[in-house]
Amino acid sequence: MMIIYTPPKAAESIPLIDLGPSFSGDLQARKGVAWELHKAAVDTGFFYIENHGVPQEMLDGQLALAKAFFDLPLAEKHKVDVAKSNCTRGYEAPGLQTLDDGSPPDLKEGFLIGNDLASDHPYVVAGVPNCGSNQWPDKPEGFRATYEAYIEEMFRVGRHIHRLLALSLDMPEDYFDEGLVEPLFNGRLLKYAPQPENAAFNQIGAGAHTDWGMITILLQDSVGGLEVENADGDWIAAPPIPGTFVVNLGEMVRVLTNGLYRSNMHRVLNNHSGVDRYSVPTFFDPNYFYEVKCVPSLMPENGKPDFPPTTVGGHIADMYRKTYGLAA
Numbered sequence: 001m002m003i004i005y006t007p008p009k010a011a012e013s014i015p016l017i018d019l020g021p022s023f024s025g026d027l028q029a030r031k032g033v034a035w036e037l038h039k040a041a042v043d044t045g046f047f048y049i050e051n052h053g054v055p056q057e058m059l060d061g062q063l064a065l066a067k068a069f070f071d072l073p074l075a076e077k078h079k080v081d082v083a084k085s086n087c088t089r090g091y092e093a094p095g096l097q098t099l100d101d102g103s104p105p106d107l108k109e110g111f112l113i114g115n116d117l118a119s120d121h122p123y124v125v126a127g128v129p130n131c132g133s134n135q136w137p138d139k140p141e142g143f144r145a146t147y148e149a150y151i152e153e154m155f156r157v158g159r160h161i162h163r164l165l166a167l168s169l170d171m172p173e174d175y176f177d178e179g180l181v182e183p184l185f186n187g188r189l190l191k192y193a194p195q196p197e198n199a200a201f202n203q204i205g206a207g208a209h210t211d212w213g214m215i216t217i218l219l220q221d222s223v224g225g226l227e228v229e230n231a232d233g234d235w236i237a238a239p240p241i242p243g244t245f246v247v248n249l250g251e252m253v254r255v256l257t258n259g260l261y262r263s264n265m266h267r268v269l270n271n272h273s274g275v276d277r278y279s280v281p282t283f284f285d286p287n288y289f290y291e292v293k294c295v296p297s298l299m300p301e302n303g304k305p306d307f308p309p310t311t312v313g314g315h316i317a318d319m320y321r322k323t324y325g326l327a328a
């Protein structure tokens with residue numbers, strides 16, 4: 001029988017990857033998961049992960065922490081206002097960031113956090129952009145301890161995904177390890193109030209954007225509202241799946257794979273009347289000065305990849321300036 005060729009269809013849903021076998025001592029089992037990651041990265045650039053080893057209580061606790069913080073009186077939140085930080089850390093009122101630079105500002109409310117570097121850290125001394133210390137709020141009680149425990153788990157998961165990423169590109173599993181001694185971490189707590197009727201034209205919770213770094217590990221609550229652009233340019237939902245994270249690939253991965261892996265546009269619109277949505281994205285990358293360049297396994301024969309090498313931190317700092325309107 002002749003099977004007439006028709007082009008493959010763009011993804012209509014986002015795949016779910018079971019990380020369980022990737023913790024096995026058996027390299028073949030780990031490679032099996034890496035292959036799932038490879039397919040998801042080429043097709044959609046987004047995937048859910050389950051069996052990641054982060055306890056459910058921690059997921060629930062982190063979302064509860066976000067709600068408890070945003071529930072505080074405005075005066076309390078302003079004590080840690082991002083305006084008091086020289087490295088974009090702290091409370092961000094709605095309307096401060098514009099992720100889609102052609103649209104009005106995002107409606108989301110946020111709390112920004114990153115590597116907590118003391119004033120004598122070499123990066124801080126050297127004035128490296130976006131490096132410094134966090135603003136830890138006094139309330140809700142236990143905020144810092146809860147968030148720091150969460151960050152520790154995100155480091156574990158982030159390093160693990162980088163090992164799978166390396167395997168998925170047919171590179172040694174430890175390919176990224178030298179960059180992951182002191183990973184670059186940026187995190188957020190986010191609140192999306194229901195879409196207001198008086199929003200401006202094309203003003204939504206988070207405007208369409210691609211993420212800037214290597215990987216994003218997103219915890220979302222049960223409300224929903226995250227949407228992803230697939231290879232056909234259609235927007236598909238990334239509905240909540242209990243117990244999972246959504247992982248997506250950022251702009252660095254295009255450089256790394258010479259465009260083979262996708263870094264998708266995504267956006268958030270909370271159209272659930274009367275229900276707030278909370279999410280906790282973690283942006284996890286190799287260290288600030290790590291040079292991202294095309295992996296040898298994907299290097300074109302002429303030795304000239306389409307995407308020039310870039311350093312992780314420099315690119316991310318540029319994007320902070322751009323999306324917060326601080327560009328010169």
Ligand SMILES: O=C(O)CCC(=O)C(=O)O
Nearest residue numbers: 190206220226268279281
């Ligand atoms: O809140 C979400 O679900 C996504 C947030 C996001 O895309 C981001 O902060 O980069």
Ligand SMILES: [Fe+2]
Nearest residue numbers: 209210211266
């Ligand atoms: Fe994003």
